[in-house]
Each structure stands twice: as C-alpha cells, then as structure tokens.
Amino acid sequence: MDISGNPRVLSEIPCELQSRLAEHGQEHVFRFWDELDDGAQCKFISQLETINLEQFTSLAGLSCHERKGKLAPAPVVQLEQSCKDSGEEAIRSGALGVLTVAGGQGTRLGWSGPKGTFPAAPITGKSLFQLVAEQIMFSQKKYKTTIPWYIMTSHENEEATISFLLDNNCFGIDRTDIFVFSQGEVPAVDSQGKMLLSSKGSIAMNPDGHGGVISALKISGGLEEMESRGVRYLSYIQIDNPLVHVVDPVFLGMHIGEHSSNEVSSKCVAKLDADERVGVFCLLQDTLTVVEYSDLPSDDATKVDDQDRLLFSAGSIAIHIISVDFINRVANELPWHRAHKKVPFILAETGKQIQPDEPNAFKFERFVFDILPMAQHSLVVETDRAEEFAPIKNATGSDSPESSSALQLERAARWLRMNGFEIPEHARVEISPLTASAPEDLAGIDLPRVIGDDEAMVV
C-alpha cells in the first residue's frame, strides 16, 4: 500500500511484451502483477522474455499425435565382437564423447536433488554421476585418451549439478573435459491453451524432454566444442541406469561399420513380457521408429512367433551411439509430444496455490528416439539385459533403488565367477568402475580376501 491506501503499482508492464502476450491470448498472466514487488516483477519479465511465443502458440494447438501406417518388428542384430578393434581405434583417436541426459525431474523417484546425485551403488553408495565419471576415467586410462563428457541439465537442476561435480572434484575428470549445458523449457497449458501460473509472478514451465538434448547441443555451442576436439561419435546414456556400459568399443565399432557409418545405433533388450513398460523398436512403413509402450496396439504387443516369442520384443533401453554430423543436420527437426499431467498452479480468482489430484494441464516434450526416423542408416543391436540394464525410476518395486542394487550385485558376482572366483550365493560384491569395465578386465586381479556367505566386499 502507498500512503493514500492504494495498492502500490511498482512499475508498468512493458507495453511491447504486454501486447505480444495479448496477441497470443495470454495477457491473463499479469493478473497478479500489482501484488508483486520490484524484484519479483523483474524476474517475471525476464522469464516471460525467454518464452518463444510463436513456438508456444503452435504447441498449444498441437493435437494428439496419430500414427498412420502398419507396424512391423524392427530388424535386430547381435553384438559382434569382431567390431571391437575399430571401436577401440576410434576411442584412442579421441573421436568418442559421452553424452548424458540428466535434466529430468525424477518425480517418480522423489529424490530432492538432481537424479545424478542419487546414491546408487549397493555397498559404497556412489552416486549415479560418480558411476559414470569413473567409467570414463577407466577408459581414458585404458585407451590413453580424453573422452569429454557432455551433461545436459535443466534450468532447475543446473546449479546443483555443477556444485555437486565441483564439490567432488569432478570425480577425477579434468574439469575442462566436462561440458554442462541446460535444456530448454516450455510452458504448460490448461485445456483452453492458456499458460498456467506457478506463483503470482512465474509461469509453470517444464523441461522440454530428453529429446531437448538435440537442439540444446546446438544452441549451447556443444556441437562446435565437439567439432573443435574432433569428437565424431557420442555415447548417449541416461543418468539413471547404473549398469550402462558408458564406453562400449564393440557397439561403437558396429556403429562405425565397415563401409559407411550409421547415423544412430541403438541397444535393445528382449522384453520380459507383453506388458513391460518400455518403448519398442518397430518399422513404421519401413522406417525405424520407437513406439512407446502406451502406443503399441495390444494386438501387436501380444503377437508371438511359432516358438511363442513376442514378435514386437525389441525393448528400448535408451542407449545409443549418435554421430555428431547427424545431430547437426536434425537439430531443429524433432517433433513435439503432449502429455496430460498434474501441474500445480495459482487459481486466478483467489490467487491460491492448487495441487491438482487429476491431470489438469498439457506438458510438451521431445523424445530423443524421434531422431531415428530421420537417420539414413541406423542399427538396432540386442544386448543382455542382466549386463546393461538396471534403471532407477521408481521409489519402490520394479526399477527402484532396491531392484537396481540387486542387479548390480548379481552382475558383479557373475563377472568374478567368470574369472574363476568363488563367490558364495549370499555374498555382496560391488566392482568399482575404476577396476573393470567388463569381465575380462578382472583377469589376473587379486581379490583382497576370500569372501564368506553374507559378507560384503568392494573390488
């Protein structure tokens, strides 16, 4: 209030911005302007200026994507050990970088910091970031090379991610070999296509999906950085799979191929059953694509061959090798998807914060696998689930910290047994990524001691 008792208008809404928002039918966002103090008004204006209104308006009118055409199972090949040499040569020459998407909100897990800071290793509790960093360290040493690490964050978790890495001395990686960049974000809309306020002075925004990585790499200068270093291939991984082989020379060698390089190569695992909630590699009118589990018609999802195996069984585990040239070519081409979600908002009539019980808004996202149909040459390679897939998505049950820990312990025991060590059934062993990246790296190691049943050991 000012001394006359009138609400104090701290400053005017910038005219040009106000009329641009009005043109796009969004002037309601200033409903609480007069209640904001100077600082909040400035912050609000800065946020509004970052929103691409033209893009937003076309998104708000986006309808549910309908796929047209017949689906067929995608051709899948097996890992081919003979490709290892060419993969190793490319790694040695500095042509490989690691690309990690770590901008997600991790709502299902319910962890308060960036998901990469989650303690995931079963005995040491090493974080997801540390497990990736140590694999990179191991390969840098093995191949006497530098493998730069590109990490995509979101506006929300970028600061916390950088602090975490710096506080931990980047887990031994030279900080000049880590490139952190933020993905874009887009406003959520209600059923009338109106932006929602998350507070009286801010719009409810959400990160633009893991597919945002493709344009974010271009906008952030990441692609130029790669080109200046001679990085030609990226090992694309998500942050939440502690078993992922971050640097896999066999997979890279297959991607490079004998005659001409693929643009994207992807790993898949055989689906556990028709209901498993993973996307499936399919051919849509002869073009490779990933169909989300919710979009695969149940007739197709349950089809089996004459040996009772699922026909559409190539489950996507979000592990790819992507050629840098290809990213450059398709950087602005990825389609958008919309999803009906619960988005907390401020009620226009009362200014009260509402936590909806039911989906009330549409969020817009891009998915990284939508690069597949744009690739001229691509490959889907089947791998062993027990070797490479133990995601942490949910707080409990399947794909949880508990299920992931069990799978990590099982793989570690298996790698040691493959090298002739006797590991009792109930013993718990964790193998540091600094010790081995594959079973053969354990050949000839000395185990610190003989391990008993029910005991724990870190190798």
Ligand code: UTP
């Ligand atoms: P998920 O799709 O599992 O999402 O992300 P999430 O954010 O981790 O978890 P929920 O759905 O909110 O529970 C798979 C990978 O993609 C990254 C995540 O960080 C994770 O590594 N991701 C997801 C992004 O980088 N940005 C996004 O906008 C979404």
